[in-house]
Amino acid sequence: QVQLQQSGAELVKPGSSVKMSCKASGYTFTSYYIYWIKQRPGQGLEWIGRIGPGSGDTNYNEKFKGKATFTVDKSSSTAYMQLSSLTPEDTAVYYCQTRFAYWGQGTLVTVSS
Amino acid sequence: DVVMTQTPPSLSVAIGQSVSISCKSSQSLVHSDGKTYLNWLLQNPGQSPKRLIYQVSNLGSGVPDRFSGTGSEKDFTLKISRVEAEDLGVYHCVQATHVPHTFGAGTKLELK
Numbered sequence A: 001q002v003q004l005q006q007s008g009a010e011l012v013k014p015g016s017s018v019k020m021s022c023k024a025s026g027y028t029f030t031s032y033y034i035y036w037i038k039q040r041p042g043q044g045l046e047w048i049g050r051i052g053p054g055s056g057d058t059n060y061n062e063k064f065k066g067k068a069t070f071t072v073d074k075s076s077s078t079a080y081m082q083l084s085s086l087t088p089e090d091t092a093v094y095y096c097q098t099r100f101a102y103w104g105q106g107t108l109v110t111v112s113s
Numbered sequence B: 001d002v003v004m005t006q007t008p009p010s011l012s013v014a015i016g017q018s019v020s021i022s023c024k025s026s027q028s029l030v031h032s033d034g035k036t037y038l039n040w041l042l043q044n045p046g047q048s049p050k051r052l053i054y055q056v057s058n059l060g061s062g063v064p065d066r067f068s069g070t071g072s073e074k075d076f077t078l079k080i081s082r083v084e085a086e087d088l089g090v091y092h093c094v095q096a097t098h099v100p101h102t103f104g105a106g107t108k109l110e111l112k
Helices: none
Strands: A003-006 A010-012 A018-025 A034-039 A045-051 A058-060 A068-073 A078-083 A092-098 A107-111 B004-007 B010-013 B019-025 B038-043 B050-054 B067-072 B075-080 B089-095 B107-111
Touching (some): A018 A107, A045 A068, A045 B089, A058 A068, B004 B089, B010 B019, B019 B038, B019 B089, B038 B067, B050 B067, B075 B089
Parallel strands (some): A010 A107, B010 B107
Antiparallel strands (some): A018 A078, A034 A092, A045 A058, B038 B050, B038 B089
């Protein structure tokens, strides 16, 4: 069955960067976009962007350009998202998902000094 | 960006009751391929979202037929017949026709 397994929670300092992972299994990794979604505590969902694992093509929400960077490792069927220049407003759960049908369990990033 | 206006923000229901949630978009969601990429998601407390409905009215895998989606162009509705306890949580509409994909603000379904 399709699964997306995300990396664990992160506590990071303001101004630093964090890189999280999303390991896919149960389907052909290169066939479908991986999407990244942000959810701040008690808030709604926000589309950060997507990456096509086969082509490496990316689309970013304008709001997250310069903040988020997507990469993939096809050999391990893993997608990555790096967030840079972190501020408290980046404190959130970050989800990876594909086709809206399959979601990871989320990675909690807490930005605090 | 396409703005998704979802109403109501919250609903208080009794088990067995039927409810509807509305989602209106600021632009037509008909894609150039002729399909309409409007999805409904349910996020149970503390859980990841799960897909209920895709392309307006298609039931996701394993989703009970108590859920149904209707609508076209810019106006969409999710109906839940005979609410059960497992249906409680936050419902999100999301359009995937235009980039960036955009979400409604959510509707919280609670027990009366």
